[in-house]
Amino acid sequence: MxxxxxxxxxxxxxxxxxxxxxxxxxxxxxxxxxxxxxxxxxxxxxxxxxxxxxxxxxxxxxxxxxxxxxxxxxxxxxxxxxxxxxxxxxxxxxxxxxxxxxxxxxxxxxxxxxxxxxxxxxxxxxxxxxxxxxxxxSPITIGMTKTRLALAYGRKGESQKAISLLEKAIQDFREGGLSEEHELVTRAKEALHAFHLAETARRNRSNSRRISQGAA
Known part of the structure; x- marks a missing residue:
């Protein structure tokens, strides 16, 4: 034993x-x-x-x-x-x-x-x-899981889900008392910015295809 x-x-x-x-x-x-x-x-x-x-x-x-x-x-x-x-x-x-x-x-x-x-x-x-x-x-622990899940969604190309989760994760980090300069907060913000750019690019491509199809 x-x-x-x-x-x-x-x-x-x-x-x-x-x-x-x-x-x-x-x-x-x-x-x-x-x-x-x-x-x-x-x-x-x-x-x-x-x-x-x-x-x-x-x-x-x-x-x-x-x-x-x-x-x-x-x-x-x-x-x-x-x-x-x-x-x-x-x-x-x-x-x-x-x-x-x-x-x-x-x-x-x-x-x-x-x-x-x-x-x-x-x-x-x-x-x-x-x-x-x-x-x-703790809110910080939940925020970390949301961040990980968001990054996983982002890697799969599901930017909207990633954005929603990261916004909630940042709120959790703040609720847990982390400063805006904390690594978890800054990393979530950087990922959020990247996924916003990816989502904007996706929408622009979609709009361009619709315009091209309409012109044809």
Whole structure:
């Protein structure tokens, strides 16, 4: 049997969730993945599975640091992480909503890294649905998920959906107390501007085609 922490599970979950919200990572981050897998292992009801994944992913953050020459993610690495998160999440009895949302969001980030935009969109939507149904998720966390989902829509060419989500994400960031100069806010604004330009270009092309067809 694994040596489990004797601390109250709900206390551990709250502490873990708060730490994650202070990190503010939108993109693939090895430290975040290691932390999530460690959290899942702590709550897993399958000791054998938890021990195996804890040993496998311990030190992942350090191994993936820029100074490490072997820090390149391979497709196999990323697919293995998805499998690990899914297996561990399934082994947790009554997982807290924050854990479920974080797992789906992380899987979405990995799908996005793999250029699997449809799957990324689905994962981010699942995460957002869970977060919106929970009373203890900060506006900043919800805004981050909306930003990720917006970027996924944008990569699929769905600029209008991306624009709507980014506008809401910026409101969430402001509600959460972030300044206009904060990286999350500025990144959302930059993406919003880019998608507005893309949508304007799309409409201009559409209007040009209609004019050409009318002239013919």
């Amino acid at each position: 694994l040596n489990r922490s004797t601390s109250n599970p709900s206390t551990r979950r709250i502490r873990r969730r708060s730490s994650n919200e202070r990190t503010y990572k939108l993109d693939l981050d090895a430290n975040h993945i290691e932390s999530l897998i460690r959290w899942l292992c702590e709550e897993s009801s399958d000791d054998f599975l938890a021990k195996a994944y804890r040993q496998r992913y311990q030190g992942l953050g350090e191994r993936q640091q820029p100074h490490n020459q072997n820090n390149t993610w391979t497709q196999e690495d990323l697919c293995d992480v998805i499998s690990a998160i899914q297996a561990l999440l399934s082994s947790v009895t009554n997982p807290p909503s924050s854990m479920v949302a974080e797992a789906h969001s992380t899987i979405g980030i990995i799908h996005q890294r793999l250029n699997q935009d449809a799957r990324a969109t689905q994962s981010f939507m699942q995460a957002l649905w869970v977060q919106a149904s929970s009373d203890d998720v």
